[in-house]
Amino acid sequence: MLAEIICIGDELLIGQTINTNAAWLGDALNRSGIQVQRVHTISDDPQAILSMVDECLLRSQVVVMTGGLGPTKDDLTKHTLCDYFGSHLVMNNEALERIESFMRVRQLPILEVNRQQAALPHNCRVIQNYKGTACGMWFEKNGHVLVSMPGVPYEMQAMMSEEVIPSLQSKFALPHITHRTLLTMGVGESFLAEQIADWENSLAAADIKLAYLPSPGSVKLRMSHYGGGDSAAVAEHFARKESELRQLIGDCIYGQENDTIAGVVGQLLRDRNLTLATAESCTGGHVGHLLTSIPGSSAYYKGGMITYTNAIKTAQLGVPEEEIAQFGVVSNEIATAMAQQIRKKFSADFGIGITGIAGPDGGSEATPVGTVCISVSSSYGEFVKKEVLGRSRERTIQVASHFALNYLRKEILRTDAC
Amino acid sequence: MLAEIICIGDELLIGQTINTNAAWLGDALNRSGIQVQRVHTISDDPQAILSMVDECLLRSQVVVMTGGLGPTKDDLTKHTLCDYFGSHLVMNNEALERIESFMRVRQLPILEVNRQQAALPHNCRVIQNYKGTACGMWFEKNGHVLVSMPGVPYEMQAMMSEEVIPSLQSKFALPHITHRTLLTMGVGESFLAEQIADWENSLAAADIKLAYLPSPGSVKLRMSHYGGGDSAAVAEHFARKESELRQLIGDCIYGQENDTIAGVVGQLLRDRNLTLATAESCTGGHVGHLLTSIPGSSAYYKGGMITYTNAIKTAQLGVPEEEIAQFGVVSNEIATAMAQQIRKKFSADFGIGITGIAGPDGGSEATPVGTVCISVSSSYGEFVKKEVLGRSRERTIQVASHFALNYLRKEILRTDAC
The missing domain is CATH 3.40.980.10 (MoaB/Mog-like domain)
Known part of the structure; x- marks a missing residue:
């Protein structure tokens, strides 16, 4: 039809x-x-x-x-x-x-x-x-x-x-169209395609089409079946193919259908009765904005600091001045200190710390524009990662914010096992 | 074409x-x-x-x-x-x-x-x-x-x-089309149309068309001339009509063409060598995000706090607990205290304080969902305003953030005269 x-x-x-x-x-x-x-x-x-x-x-x-x-x-x-x-x-x-x-x-x-x-x-x-x-x-x-x-x-x-x-x-006697969308983060479209090439080729036998829907930092994978055949068999094919895909790239799948990373993380925190605070430098409040776009986020999000200058990082957040001098403000060490400090100051279970250079100015050879260090702190320890996200200020802010929430997601799941 | x-x-x-x-x-x-x-x-x-x-x-x-x-x-x-x-x-x-x-x-x-x-x-x-x-x-x-x-x-x-x-x-040797866009904030589309009805009618004589382009909290007014005629005369007509419009509604015009309120405010602060800090509750970091979307904003934006709970407003920002109990957390008094406190704590020339109920839950008869109190503090005193912005969470966050920056713009201009 x-x-x-x-x-x-x-x-x-x-x-x-x-x-x-x-x-x-x-x-x-x-x-x-x-x-x-x-x-x-x-x-x-x-x-x-x-x-x-x-x-x-x-x-x-x-x-x-x-x-x-x-x-x-x-x-x-x-x-x-x-x-x-x-x-x-x-x-x-x-x-x-x-x-x-x-x-x-x-x-x-x-x-x-x-x-x-x-x-x-x-x-x-x-x-x-x-x-x-x-x-x-x-x-x-x-x-x-x-x-x-x-x-x-x-x-x-x-x-x-x-x-x-x-x-x-x-x-009209309408065919039953089936879609299933899985949301991935942290792996680019072409790498994803390479990782799942064999799986993708296997979809044709089940009459399933695959679409890649990329947005900054994230790729949606949508399987579609356009009707015909036995609907129980189609449902079974979808379930099997989804399960195979999760085996292949499960840890970069953060949600499905209309989920958002902020909504997924919020649900994880809410389910566990855990709280979160954020210390943002280069993302300038965007992580807080994503979190608070979710209705009911006050149940788990305590708030945070936007520490846009070194002086504020030291005076308000309590990141030692000598550490900033020693490691540079865009470093894994400072991101970690920010995450630890905001968690303690705001008495939260998880702290996020982000420091970076959104650009367009301010880069150096060692720390080019687009470098972002993101840390997640909890009583189980710290996760930290440094990445170079490219030269677009807007995109760097977007991607860094989404990555931070995705690292938090992984840390929540990791500490489940602790 | x-x-x-x-x-x-x-x-x-x-x-x-x-x-x-x-x-x-x-x-x-x-x-x-x-x-x-x-x-x-x-x-x-x-x-x-x-x-x-x-x-x-x-x-x-x-x-x-x-x-x-x-x-x-x-x-x-x-x-x-x-x-x-x-x-x-x-x-x-x-x-x-x-x-x-x-x-x-x-x-x-x-x-x-x-x-x-x-x-x-x-x-x-x-x-x-x-x-x-x-x-x-x-x-x-x-x-x-x-x-x-x-x-x-x-x-x-x-x-x-x-x-x-x-x-x-x-x-294709295209005709020379002339556009001039002026950006207004704080006055709704139909009210604006009524205020400038005579001026709008006068545009036809100069062969200029007017379009209203509304977005949440803001209305763009675009004058267009679709080619033909003497280009010097067209330029002169545009200049005269713009000057007339500024006489009519000048104080709600915050910019032109592709300006953003965050960019306009940033330029005003930069030109005067002034600094800003923000204390956000219901906007959850969105004002910080708008400010830091502008390249070079670290020259004037020191950062801020996202104080999403009452406890954080008291413990971190220093808003007295008894004032929250007395006036309610969504009140002009608390917005003002937030603006004053963040300005002092972050040693900034201007402080913005925002408290409100983005919804969908949490409203009362006295303070319905969509109520937002916004304050701007400087050494010249405080501005504060309470508004009810409607029932959409997303729209309330957007509009409140833009209004806060527009109030800041007006306060910067007001203190110029002090």
């Missing part, structure tokens, strides 16, 4: 708005066993809409459109679809009552443009909008379906979840 | 990744006078790529592609373009040297898959990638241009800004 998505709006084309609807729809359709083969963004222009609709309906059994259904003059989608499907507009009383009540509740006057939103093509199935004023429309042509919905994300999402997806599922 | 964008990647189609490249490219092309008429997302599949490339090159003079250029087996774009343009791969020595040096600097071994990334179609112009390993490719066919770039945002953005946009401008 193939689908296409058409998003209408100049604000998308000029980059004023990021197209989050396409991602939401792609995910929703995919999970329902409908494979999105193309996504298109076009202008709210009758010619562009007509040609795109025609093209997509020939190629795909399901076409989902968003946008262009507002009450203003530049919203032309409804009239264009009316032309395309040989319709005329008729007043939909249910929609009219809903729109009038919607405006009444908000103490807004009911304008003629709002009323006109209840005039809908006579040969479509109307999808009521319980969160806004623009109705959705379900058309069929040669057994193919076109659904048009407003572009407001929460209006569109409600219509999809409550009416469109269930209707598509019942109309 | 019409363009289309093709983004390649299954992660986009299934909604695992939101397509931010399309928005960035739409904006970049639009600013250069190239109108994006369609954006397509397709699978990394040779047939899909071939048919889409062919279709777009017939319809548009410029086709910009991203994605599918990684070193792994699921990256098929280069070979597919090679087929389409009747090419064969030849080793590009500059690219090979760059890739080898890229891996060497990172102390990584050079794998054959990396080396193969330097094998490129013989009949394309190679666009070197100074931030990663996958080169870009510039092809021409019947006077139309197709550019293929990697999907990693910062790699693609550098290639576009440094090579692709300037090359398109010179190849």
